[in-house]
Structure formats: structure tokens, C-alpha cells
Amino acid sequence: MEYYPRIIELKLEKWLKRREVILLKGPRQAGKTTLFLHLMERMGGNYITLEDEEMLRTFEENPKALVKRFGKVLFIDEAQYCKKAGKVIKLLFDLHPDLKLFVTGSGSFDIKVEVGKYLVGRAVYFELLPLNFEEFLLWKARDLVSIFRDQREMVFDFLRGEDVRPESSFEQEFRELLDEYVVFGGFPAIVKEDDVEIKQELLRNLYMTYLEKDVFFFLNVRHLEKFRNLMKSLSFMVGEMLQYSSLSSDLKMDFRTLESYIDILRNTYIVGLLPPFHRNLVTEIKKAKKVYFSDTGLRNAVLGDFSPLASRTDKGKLLENFVLNELRSYGEVRYWRTTGKAEVDFILKFENKIVPVEVKSFGRVKRSFLSFLRAYHPERALVLTENDFGVKKIGGADVLFVPHWFV
Structure with missing residues (x-):
């Protein structure tokens, strides 16, 4: 995959090997998915998008099956499609100490999905905006x-x-x-x-x-x-x-x-x-x-x-x-x-x-x-x-x- 550098990578670097969930927010088409796919090439792991109805249903109803199938590094894209995303992410974080989660959400994530109250002390937040x-x-x-x-x-x-x-x-x-x-x-x-x-x-x-x-x-x-x-x-x-x-x-x-x-x-x-x-x-x-x-x-x-x-x-x-x-x-x-x-x-x-x-x-x-x-x-x-x-x-x-x- 051809990849163009983003400055935010310097901020992310020290968090990649820590346990906290990395939650990346920003506007549509700012490059969130591309950045996650680049990190996946570096770190390994698997990518899913909750825009896919089957993945969304599994994430909501049996999230432990995702971990069992996809392993210890999981990139979850378009999390705003799940209204209880915060609760599910907290569950995965608490049940799987060796799991590293990367999550993206669009700006509407903050409006429709409650995340903050579930992920206090469990997540670090970053914003990816259009290129400066x-x-x-x-x-x-x-x-x-x-x-x-x-x-x-x-x-x-x-x-x-x-x-x-x-x-x-x-x-x-x-x-x-x-x-x-x-x-x-x-x-x-x-x-x-x-x-x-x-x-x-x-x-x-x-x-x-x-x-x-x-x-x-x-x-x-x-x-x-x-x-x-x-x-x-x-x-x-x-x-x-x-x-x-x-x-x-x-x-x-x-x-x-x-x-x-x-x-x-x-x-x-x-x-x-x-x-x-x-x-x-x-x-x-x-x-x-x-x-x-x-x-x-x-x-x-x-x-x-x-x-x-x-x-x-x-x-x-x-x-x-x-x-x-x-x-x-x-x-x-x-x-x-x-x-x-x-x-x-x-x-x-x-x-x-x-x-x-x-x-x-x-x-x-x-x-x-x-x-x-x-x-x-x-x-x-x-x-x-x-x-x-x-x-x-x-x-x-x-x-x-x-x-x-x-x-």
C-alpha cells in the first residue's frame, strides 16, 4: 500500500506498545482508515469495519468471538455505527489484558455514541484532521x-x-x-x-x-x-x-x-x-x-x-x-x-x-x-x-x- 506520512504518527508512537485503547477521531475522509492500515502493516493484527453489518452484529452480540478469531491486535473502524461501542470496548479491554485495540470514529461518534464514561483510564484520544x-x-x-x-x-x-x-x-x-x-x-x-x-x-x-x-x-x-x-x-x-x-x-x-x-x-x-x-x-x-x-x-x-x-x-x-x-x-x-x-x-x-x-x-x-x-x-x-x-x-x-x- 502506498503511504504518505502524517505528523500524528510521532504522537502515536509511544502509545503503540502500551495497553490503552487508541481512539482516533476526525472528519470523514481525513485518512483515519489509511493510517490504521499503515499501522497494521507495521504491527500485524487484523482490521474490521463496523460499517459491515455482519461485523457490527458480532461486535454487539458476541465481541469475544472477534478476539478469538482475530487475535491480540485489532483495528476497529467506523465505531460510530455501534451505539454501545464504549460499553463493548470496555468489556474487551477488561477481559483481555493482552489485547491491543485501535478504534476510529467519525465526528458524529461524539454525538450519537457514549464512549467517554466507559473508557476513563482505558483509552487515549487523538484527532486526525485534514493535512496541515x-x-x-x-x-x-x-x-x-x-x-x-x-x-x-x-x-x-x-x-x-x-x-x-x-x-x-x-x-x-x-x-x-x-x-x-x-x-x-x-x-x-x-x-x-x-x-x-x-x-x-x-x-x-x-x-x-x-x-x-x-x-x-x-x-x-x-x-x-x-x-x-x-x-x-x-x-x-x-x-x-x-x-x-x-x-x-x-x-x-x-x-x-x-x-x-x-x-x-x-x-x-x-x-x-x-x-x-x-x-x-x-x-x-x-x-x-x-x-x-x-x-x-x-x-x-x-x-x-x-x-x-x-x-x-x-x-x-x-x-x-x-x-x-x-x-x-x-x-x-x-x-x-x-x-x-x-x-x-x-x-x-x-x-x-x-x-x-x-x-x-x-x-x-x-x-x-x-x-x-x-x-x-x-x-x-x-x-x-x-x-x-x-x-x-x-x-x-x-x-x-x-x-x-x-x-
């Missing part, structure tokens, strides 16, 4: 990965307080790769494909399969048109604050249904909500959250727009969404906004330091950015931009200007 930009480079341009890592390490050094001299290499290639990544996203099947029309069709099919199989069939959402309209509205709202009351009115959807649908989108790894940053300043917004998509390619599929980044009116939103998804690996991320509408895109908590982060195309930093620097006096700040690279002293802070892909 580093993984995308590993798959598409491996010879640039070391350059990318050096550039990102320079950003880390700067945030830790070191003096740096940013240098950007192979800009055009990185720019083209970033364009592809932001437009088509990081789902493995889409990244592997080079034909643009096939990429588009695969994303459209992923979107429709999510609606029909996860939302309608598995989660019993019967008003698919309303759900689809909500997804489209949220696609337009990337980087904007989510106002439930106005959205409910616009979509002619009752408040409770709207909350339920957004919870589904969050739990199935389609959207994320970014909370605000506040430090006891009464003028700062404390409740409203901003909307972002876990994968920009799927977001573009919802809108049916796969135009190149340079020609898009929503270019700024897409770059902001990209930066947020990458920043999450650095540390806790928030946004800042006051009731007077002063705003900074992101506030990153990096090694107990507060770092304001602004995402721009061209031009100077906004007055709002200066307002934050004056209010909080951070030592370091970061601006992701398309030009004007270097370090500047602004408002008492050292501000690093680097290309978007440095993050």
Missing part, C-alpha cells in the same frame, strides 16, 4: 519541507525573544503551493490528485456525502435544505462574529434548531468557533465567537467557488482562516475586539506570552493593532503579509513581518 500545510508540503513538494521548517523555526525563535533576520526563499513556489492548499484544502484524496477538475469534483462529492450520509442518515437531520443554507451562510461569515439571533432571523430558523445544527457542524469537524480574548477591560467583547472552517477546500465546495486566490474577493478571509488553523499548533488562540470595534485578528498565547497576530495582504498595520500594543504592551507581535518582510519597532513591541506560509 507542513504535511501538504511533505506530500507535494518534499524538497521544500526543510526550508519551510527553518522558516517556521525562525518565527519560533523570534517569539521566544531571540534576534532574527527573516529571509524568504523560493517565494514563487511557496506562493503557488499556498494558493493550491487554501483553494482546495488538505483532505488526502484531494491533495493527491493533480487534475483541477477532479479535485473540484472530489470536494463536491465529499460535501454531498457529508450531508447525505452523516447529517441526514446518521444524525437524523431531516431538513437538509435548512442545514445546507446554514453551511452556506457560515461560509460567507468566515472570520466574522457569530450572532445567533440575526442568523436565526435571516435563515428563518428557530434558535434551538440553529444551536443544534451548529453543534453538529462543530462536532463533525466542519467549523470551529474562536472565542474572544479579554483581560478585565469592560470595553472588550466577552461572549461572541468568530466562525472558521476546519478545511478551506470544503468551505469553497459549499460555495461552489474554486477560483485562484489572487482573483478572489474573499482572499483575505481564506488567508485568515489558513493562519488560524496553523496557529492552533503553536498554542491557545483568541481574537480581540472592543465595543468600540478596535480589533486584532488573533491573540496567541505562546509559552505564557501574549502575541498579537495580524493577517494582511498589503499596507500598514491597522490602528486597532496599535491600540492593542498600547493596552497590553506585548514584547513581540507578528504580521503575516505578502510584502515588507523584516522586524520593526512599533508601539514599543518588536513586530515580525513575514509571508503567510511562514506560520
